[in-house]
Amino acid sequence: MKKPTLVLLPPHDPDTDGWRDRLERAVPELVVLRPRTRQEAAHALEEADAAYGTLPADLLEHAGRLRWLQAPQAGPPPGFYHPALVAHPVRVTNMRDTYTDHVAAHTLALVLALARDLPRYVRDQAGARWEPDWDPGSVLSLGEAGALVVGVGAVGAEVGRLLAAFGTRVTGVDARRGGPVPGFAEVLPADALDRLLPEADLVILTVPHTPATEGLLDARRLALAKPGAYVVNIGRGPTVRLDDLAAALAEGRLAGAALDVFETEPLPADHPLWERPDVLITPHVAGVGPHAEERRFAVLLENARRFVGGQELINLVDKSEWY
Template sequence: MSTTTLVLLPPPDQETAARPQRDPDTVGWAARLEREVPGLVVLEPQTDEEAAHALERADAAYGSLPEELLARAGRLRWLQAPQAGPPPGFYHPALIEHPVQVTNMRDTYTDHVAAHTLALALALARGLPRYVREQARAHWAPDWDPAAVLPLNEATALVIGVGAIGAEAGRLLAAFGTTVVGVDARRAGPVPGFAEVSPARDLDRLLPTADLIIVAVPHTPATEGLLDARRLALAKQGAYVVSIGRGPTVRLDDLLAALSSGRLAGAALDVFETEPLPADHPLWRRPDVLITPHVAGVGPHAAQRRFAVLLENARRFVAGQELINVVNKAEWY
C-alpha cells in the first residue's frame, strides 16, 4: 500500500521569527491522523532544519511555509493553513507561484466572531464606551439625550464582507430590526437577514446610507486600506464603525481623523494595522472608542474544529478527492 506524507510544521514565533516548541493545540494530532486516515504518515519536525528534511519527501503540510522551506518541498501538493486569515506574509510570491494547493480554516470560529461583533455593535449603539470610562472613575454621569443612542430598529447596517462571519453578524443584527445591507466581492443573491447584498464596487454608493459600518473582509491585496480617508469622508455623518476582519483593511490614522472631526460618532475595533496597538496611540484614550485586543475568535472548541478541517482534507487528499476550503492564493483567501 502506498503512503502519503504530511508534515506538521512547528509554528513561527512572531517576535523572533524562530520556531518554538510544538503548538500545544496540535499535540496528539499526528497519532490521530495516522489512526483515522489509512495510508497517511505524519511527521512532526521540531526545528527548521528538521522541517526542511521532512519537506523533501512531503506530499502535504500543515502550517506556515516561508520561501526557504518551500524551496525544499519538491513533492508538495497541498498546504493547510492553520488560520482562516493567516498573518501578513503567509501568501508570499513564491507560494503564490508554486503549484501547491492551499486550503484554510474558514468557518471554524464564525459563531465566536459574530457574537463579538454583535457585542461591539450593541456597546456603540448604547454609548457603553463612555460609561466604561465613567465607571473606572466612579463617576455617575447619565446622558439623557435621545441622540446619545442609536436605535437599532431604525438603523441601517452595512456589512463589508459577507463571508461566513459577516453573514452571521448581519443575521444577528437583523433580529433587532436593523436593516442590513452588504457588499462582497464573491457573494451575491439572498442572504438570511440581509435586505441587499451588492458587488464590492457598490461600497462607495452604500457608505452614505449606513448608520453602522461593519468591516468583516479578509486582508487581501484588494482590501488593504479599504476604509481610508476618502471612503470615511463618504460615511454618513454620525455613523459608527466596527472592525473585526483584519487590521490592515482600516487605516487607523484616517479613522482617528474622522472621529476627531465628528464625521464618525464612534468606533469599536478588535483588529489593528499594528498589533499590539502601541500604548501611546490616541485611540486608547478616546471616550468614543471601544478596543478589544484581537480576541473576537476566542471561544471553546477551536482546536477541535481546526483538527476536523485538517482531518477531512487529509482523508480527501489521500483518496484523491476535491479538498474543502480551497484558497485563491493570488487573492489570499
C-alpha cells in the same frame, strides 16, 4: 505503494500536541511528521506531499513534491501568501467557518456596546462617576438603523442575520457572493461600497486581508461615510487605516468605533485611539470560544481524508487573492 506524507510545521501550538497520533489513527493511509525545528522541517519537506502551518519562502524551496498546504487560520497573517507560494502549484486550504459563531457574537457585543454608549460608561465606572446621559441622541436605535456589512462570507452573513433580529436594515457588499442572503435586504458587488457608505449608520468590516482590501477604509472612504456613523472592524487589521480613522473621529465625523484587529498588533501604546472615549478596543480576541481547536482539527482531518482519497479538498483558497 509509498504512503503520502503530511508535515506538521513548527512552531507548534501546544493545543495541537496530539494531532500527529490522532491523524495517523484516523487516516492510516497517511504518514504524519512533526519536526521540532526549522532544520528538521526543511528535511521533512523534501519528501512531503502535504503540510500544515506556515510555509515561508526558504522552507518552500525544499518542498518539491508538495501538493497541499493547510493554512492554520481562516485569514493567515500578512506575508503568508508570499509570491513564491502564490506561484507554486501547491493547493492551499484555510480554516474558514471554524469560528463563525464566536466572531459573530463578539461583533454583536461591540455593536451593542457602541449603540448604548457603553465605552463612556465603563470609563465612568473606573472613575466612580455617576453621569447619566438622558439625551435620546446618545444611543443608536438598532431598529431604526441601517448597517453595511463589508464582506458577506460566513461571519458577515451571520452578523447580518443577528442584526436583522434587532430590526436593523442590513445591506452587504461582497466580491464573490450575491443573491438573497438571510437577514440582508440586499447583497451587492464590492464596487458598490462608495455608493452605500453615505447611507449606513453602522459600517462593519468582516473582509479578509487581500490585495484588494488592504487600506479599504481610508481617508477618502471615511469622508464618504454618513456623519455620525460607527465603524466596527473584526475582519483583518490592514483593511482599515488607523490614522485616518483616528482623524475622522477627532474631527467629529464619526460617532465611534469598535476594533478587534489593527494594522499593527499590538496597537502601539501611544496611539491616540487608546485615549478616545468613543472607541472600544479588544485585542484580537473575537475568535475566542469553546471547541475552536477541535473545529480546526476537524477541517484538517477532513482534508487529510480527501487528500489520500483523491477527492476535492474543502476550503480551497485562490492564492492570488489570499482567500
